[in-house]
Amino acid sequence: MTAQPIDGNALAAKLRAHMATEVAALAAQGHTPGLTVLLVGEDPASQVYVRNKVKACEAIGMASRLERHPADMSEAALLARIQELNADPSVHGILVQLPLPKHLNADLVIETIAPEKDVDGFHIASAGALMVGQPGFKPCTPYGCMKMLEDIGCNPRGKHAVVIGRSNIVGKPMALLLLQASATVTICHSATPNLAELARQADILVAAVGRPRFVTADMVKPGAVVLDVGINRLPDGKLCGDVDFDAVKDVAGWITPVPGGVGPMTITMLLQNTLEAAQRRAST
Numbered sequence: 001m002t003a004q005p006i007d008g009n010a011l012a013a014k015l016r017a018h019m020a021t022e023v024a025a026l027a028a029q030g031h032t033p034g035l036t037v038l039l040v041g042e043d044p045a046s047q048v049y050v051r052n053k054v055k056a057c058e059a060i061g062m063a064s065r066l067e068r069h070p071a072d073m074s075e076a077a078l079l080a081r082i083q084e085l086n087a088d089p090s091v092h093g094i095l096v097q098l099p100l101p102k103h104l105n106a107d108l109v110i111e112t113i114a115p116e117k118d119v120d121g122f123h124i125a126s127a128g129a130l131m132v133g134q135p136g137f138k139p140c141t142p143y144g145c146m147k148m149l150e151d152i153g154c155n156p157r158g159k160h161a162v163v164i165g166r167s168n169i170v171g172k173p174m175a176l177l178l179l180q181a182s183a184t185v186t187i188c189h190s191a192t193p194n195l196a197e198l199a200r201q202a203d204i205l206v207a208a209v210g211r212p213r214f215v216t217a218d219m220v221k222p223g224a225v226v227l228d229v230g231i232n233r234l235p236d237g238k239l240c241g242d243v244d245f246d247a248v249k250d251v252a253g254w255i256t257p258v259p260g261g262v263g264p265m266t267i268t269m270l271l272q273n274t275l276e277a278a279q280r281r282a283s284t
């Protein structure tokens with residue numbers, strides 16, 4: 001079997017084209033959606049990501065601002081800046097690029113963002129809303145993965161979904177979204193003794209481990225949908241997912257590539273959340 005590739009760039013383009021019309025409608029009412037991205041320090045990978053986010057906003061007519069701050073910015077100064085952005089009506093979404101320099105408490109920083117501007121979906125209020133099934137911003141990467149399943153016609157209801165990874169920004173919210181969609185969900189992590197055996201039972205397998213080619217062909221059920229969240233930079237500079245794509249594509253039914261899979265969908269759902277934040281604000 002050769003898996004069908006799930007083209008994240010194509011789905012992203014389709015969704016963004018639709019969003020552009022909604023952005024234009026809001027702009028016509030004087031509510032151009034605005035995203036502010038805060039980058040503290042000079043991490044080179046982060047520089048690339050934040051530039052891509054800002055470009056993606058501009059491409060669909062949103063107003064985006066990138067604020068660079070020095071690596072030694074004090075926590076008090078960062079919190080004060082977030083509070084100013086919380087109070088600024090032209091800013092609908094606030095994203096603080098992670099990781100932050102070690103001297104800054106990332107949890108405290110994220111909790112300082114107003115929940116109605118938390119377009120990353122990382123605030124405790126957003127996490128709590130997701131947990132209890134109330135409306136709130138969903139974390140962009142798992143949200144994008146759900147959109148990919150929808151796009152290929154894969155309804156998780158009644159399926160066994162296995163998520164490898166339990167981080168607060170990917171693995172855990174991914175599992176909650178799949179559960180909400182009535183999948184039977186298994187979450188694996190570094191203390192799971194029989195991970196390969198569990199993975200092999202998955203109709204939907206999500207890899208969010210952060211280890212290049214962690215998921216090998218023997219861990220995949222024939223015909224499974226495999227979503228590869230991993231973004232790993234190899235020594236030669238190339239990007240590589242958490243799935244051994246070349247081997248797994250001969251077993252899976254569907255598979256996302258890296259690059260060109262989940263990554264572009266993460267940015268797309270960030271735009272979606274920012275659009276929603278602006279729509280909510282415009283209707284109040």
Ligand SMILES: NC(=O)C1=CN([C@@H]2O[C@H](COP(=O)(O)OP(=O)(O)OC[C@H]3O[C@@H](n4cnc5c(N)ncnc54)[C@H](OP(=O)(O)O)[C@@H]3O)[C@@H](O)[C@H]2O)C=CC1
Nearest residue numbers: 141165166167170189190208209210229230231262263266
């Ligand atoms: N495509 C995109 O848009 C995005 C991609 N990413 C990428 O996704 C990957 C995961 O990100 P993130 O969730 O933040 O990573 P974290 O490092 O926060 O979490 C990794 C998870 O994988 C688990 N894990 C690590 N090693 C093993 C192992 N040997 N066996 C089983 N489980 C293991 C960890 O288990 P434990 O909890 O027990 O330590 C942890 O739960 C990274 O490659 C990251 O770059 C992240 C965000 C967005």
Ligand SMILES: Nc1nc(=O)c2c([nH]1)NC[C@@H]1CN(c3ccc(C(=O)N[C@@H](CCC(=O)O)C(=O)O)cc3)C=[N+]21
Nearest residue numbers: 049095096097098099120231259260261263264266267
């Ligand atoms: N507050 C915060 N929110 C985030 O959402 C966030 C973050 N911090 N810190 C870093 C991670 C990582 N992340 C990616 C998003 C898109 C791609 C992406 O579009 N990747 C392209 C390739 C890009 C390239 O070539 O480097 C692709 O997969 O096709 C990758 C990684 C968001 N993150």
Ligand SMILES: [Mg+2]
Nearest residue numbers: 098167168169
């Ligand atoms: Mg992490």
